[in-house]
Amino acid sequence: MKATAPRSIPTTGQGNYRDLLRNQPHLLKRLDGEATIMSCRRGQAICRQNHPAKHGYFVIFGVVRRCVLRADGRRQIVGFLVPGDFFGFVARDEYNYTAEAVLEGTILAIYLRRRVEELADSDPCLARELRQIAFEAISRSQAQLLILGRITAVEKVRSFILEMETRLPQRRGHSVALPVSRYDIADYLALSVETVSRSLTVLKHRGVIKFSGTRMVEIVDRDALEDGEHED
């Protein structure tokens, strides 16, 4: 294991983030004018658990993690957000999770929830889009439930790689650039870091995946990755 992924990814040289939003098709297109654009440092908190839920967010670039802190101090990640995903539109007046930027230079569009709700009242199409956003969040949660419900660690890690491969836009060829650390993966899959690392090693030794850098995974045997032929 030699090269690693960069801890930060260069942002658009000119800082003209708004163009990124304009050039991207997404549900709240008609709200582009309402959006504030924000670039985040690595690890920066975007919204905090039990704080007033004033804003909704759209990921333009980078990766965001939604976490919950347990009583015992353990952290659980209840979702990753990648470009194209919305978050922050919650049921109550307070967020029930903390969101943090995973990558340096993560770029978000920020909306005022109150304003969005008002506009939706007079725009049925926008209202439908908001429902669609909520439904997609439900689908993501259910997908994660299915991953967490798997029995063995190797199965969970397999599913994780496949999920990232599906959701990440920046995949080229058969490679996936895992955008998060082993610790993040562990807290996402409810495993220990060591088990995550060992599971990846197992998959490598089986010839299912290959590494070109710690976080660069090449999918060698897609069937084995999907079907789990070793029935782990």
Place this chain on the structure above:
Amino acid sequence: MKATAPRSIPTTGQGNYRDLLRNQPHLLKRLDGEATIMSCRRGQAICRQNHPAKHGYFVIFGVVRRCVLRADGRRQIVGFLVPGDFFGFVARDEYNYTAEAVLEGTILAIYLRRRVEELADSDPCLARELRQIAFEAISRSQAQLLILGRITAVEKVRSFILEMETRLPQRRGHSVALPVSRYDIADYLALSVETVSRSLTVLKHRGVIKFSGTRMVEIVDRDALEDGEHED
């Protein structure tokens, strides 16, 4: 362990289910006229995975489980629905889970999704309510993610009892009537049936809970149940 819970619960003698809906405050109140009322047999399928998602549902009485069948034949339960919960409002044109009645005599209100969507277009208030329904589904999913993320079986079972105690309407005193079998609990918590049974026994021996019938749990030491003082 002597007495058990009844496998079926008597329905309203007269079968006048619609009154149940009318007497219940809920989000889609204004759609009561649009709703069809249905009573289900134990185990009856309500909607099926990969089938057209034509309807949305509201649980008036009883319990519903949302399940997904795995490639390996295992079943995973991705949610229980109790009176007051909506389900079936999904992102795609097809359901991504199968819903089944858990209790004999489970009563549902059924809505035509297409019709509901149309009405929402001309009724901003209804549109807001639909979003609220979606947000609540998200909250339920996240709560389940937190349960599945717990480390030990006893912790998961503790959380399950507390969740049921919170969500079920028919709790009297400090007792919870677990509405589902050990098998259902196991598939919900991603544990084996035996482990669920053993965990309940552990909690009983610790004096945290007491049984009056297999499915009737009395909470003796609430603090221990909530905080997990034995730090399992």
Place this chain on the structure above:
DNA sequence: CGGGACTTTGAAACCCTTCAATGCCAGTGG
């Protein structure tokens, strides 16, 4: 060049799953 974050590997302890068997209860048919 050294500190710090991240990653990997090893060994022991622990917990859960699996396999197997028993017990309980409700409904059924002789």
Place this chain on the structure above:
DNA sequence: CCACTGGCATTGAAGGGTTTCAAAGTCCCG
């Protein structure tokens, strides 16, 4: 009425997978 069956629940023992504790290696960055 009672034996019988099937579904559900509990308990035991063995095996295996994950966690925990410990340590070493890698890489980035100041």
